[in-house]
Amino acid sequence: MSLRHGLLDLLAGEPMSGYDLSRYFAVSMGNVWPAQHSQIYPELARLTAEGLITQTGEGPRGRKIYQTTPQGIEALRAWMRDSKPDYQVRYEALLRIFCLWVLPTDEALAYLARDRKEYARHLEEMEQAIAEKDWGAHTTTRAARLTIEFGRRFYTNLVEWIDWATEQVAAGTLQPGGPLPSVTGG
């Protein structure tokens, strides 16, 4: 039930199409709640049927512009007030670190190097997003800025952590009888 609230939030800030939304779910909002267009289009139909959004215009190529209705904003508010947040994180890339011991040290180091590259890329994206956009225009974007800031710190943190993990692995953590990971070096 989170996808619909993400859509209600985005369409409250700025009217846009399903195609635009899917791009938001590929970047900014997708950083905390990923979704494919195959999930978005049916949800837009449902939200329209429930009166939480309306189609306010159309463009070339059958493009449909949607906007959150006052009832939609009220539904979003009710969700924020009346339901408990789900604090569970799902992150496959980190689950894999649990399994790093199956690889020999050299492969594990290559693995971590690939991860690091990915995290550095995300960090750059975040910093670019912060620099490029006007975050003061609307209350919705000012709230989004809070989440983006978390993203920036999150990826900064990941890069630092993976450098630490790399040191650990290089020191032989993944070998039987290697050094204890509890000894935090560096």
Added chain:
Amino acid sequence: MSLRHGLLDLLAGEPMSGYDLSRYFAVSMGNVWPAQHSQIYPELARLTAEGLITQTGEGPRGRKIYQTTPQGIEALRAWMRDSKPDYQVRYEALLRIFCLWVLPTDEALAYLARDRKEYARHLEEMEQAIAEKDWGAHTTTRAARLTIEFGRRFYTNLVEWIDWATEQVAAGTLQPGGPLPSVTGG
């Protein structure tokens, strides 16, 4: 396809029951890949049928002890080598921050305070886990220590970030015409 690899990893380190596993998925491994027992039991049956784990013993109350087979470890290794990591993060609690603008400032501050409490609790859990367990016993636990360390940094980061966000909201970020979130204070 990640649940099975989490199970293979845990059962490679220490033979245990579905019940034990579900507790691992409620805490340590659940921090990056949550799973309910209703998902775990059928998966154990499938893994057994495929020869990736075996039942090596039983205990009171019909308790079944499983262990990863050499083929299971090989499957885990193949997964780590041959498939690309999914770097997508799913985190509902942060999606909600996007929607914080629907609440008046006082409610938003209360909302953040509740989140902070939750994150501080998680951080304590992490620190306790690091202190309590013997992380040098096996390569599997030494790899797990790497992820736990990320968890510690992650929740430390969240607490710091939410303090920053609280300042922003207190300064009027969620009100139209409020201060720009791009001005990083404190």
Added chain:
DNA sequence: TTTTAACAGGTTGATCTTGACATGTCGCGA
């Protein structure tokens, strides 16, 4: 002018995940 890539909207089937239901065991305290 042709072809390519991005735009745009959609469906479908398979798989994953959740929450609720269901059953029974064992140890401990009242």
Added chain:
DNA sequence: TCGCGACATGTCAAGATCAACCTGTTAAAA
């Protein structure tokens, strides 16, 4: 000895999610 709570294993239906498929449009490069 009675009842409770933790232990322990499962199933099932509903809903969420994803990958793949499908159709058609527009702009710009070749």
